[in-house]
Amino acid sequence: MEVATSFVRAYFPCELKPDAPSVFQTFYGHESKLTVGDGQPVSGTAAITDMHTSRLSALGDFKIDLKYVDAVAANRSIVVSVVGSYITREAEHHFVRGFVLQPTPHRDNTYFVLSEWIRETNVVPDRGGRREPASAAVATAQPAVPTPAPVPVAPAATEVEKPKKVRRPALVCISDVPKRCTLGDIRLTAEQFGKVIDVKRSGRDMAVVEYTTLRMAESACKAPEFKINGALTGGVKMITAEELATN
Secondary structure, three states: OHHHHHHHHHHHHHOOOOOHHHHHHHHEEEEEEEEEOOOOOEEOHHHHHHHHHHHHHOOOOEEEEEEEEEEEEEOOEEEEEEEEEEEEOOOEEEEEEEEEEEEOOOOOOOEEEEEEEEEEOOOOOOOOOOOOOOOOOOOOOOOOOOOOOOEOOOOOOOOOOOOOOOOOOEEEEEEOOOOOOOHHHHHHHHOOOOOEEEEEEEOOOEEEEEEOOHHHHHHHHOOOOOEEOOEEOOEEEEEOHHHHHHO
């Protein structure tokens, strides 16, 4: 029973570790086998590690609640039965698991998992003081060993979305624009100072040009003169979107 208790207390916390794949490898050998549900068994350390990694990743954030642990000796092996739940934010996934622990060759007082099986169950593990089997498949030949306390998983850090940078429109207002000047004429002149997003008329003799950057708009405002199709205008100045809306 001491071997089973030590195994459970060492094994299940490893399922919560980010580096679980590398830790799992210490429990299995090339002879090990794993069966999940009614699926085909997989063999070997690498295949079993991949199976567990995929299974646990599908759960997302979770904690483990062990409700029943029992063990029985069978020749040189130890059969360990565990009933518990994976508790996620959405649901509880109840399971019954079995491990056959075999002495590690050429190493004293050490064991590895020779075979393992996992089954999901709809039976809710008993949360009272009794530790009765949640499934007939759980061995009951020996009294249940003390169950390790549930190992909580620290909640995942809440991902805070970075505030999006609000783009300030780079607007300039051109005054005293001759009526004969078209929007195409205005754009052609404005593009001498940078890339233009939009050009539109505002009022009778004004035009508004939006540049891609404030630097381009400032460059247009610093020009000694602003001629459109050879006609001199009244000048160029920066304007805000709020000022444009009130005009």
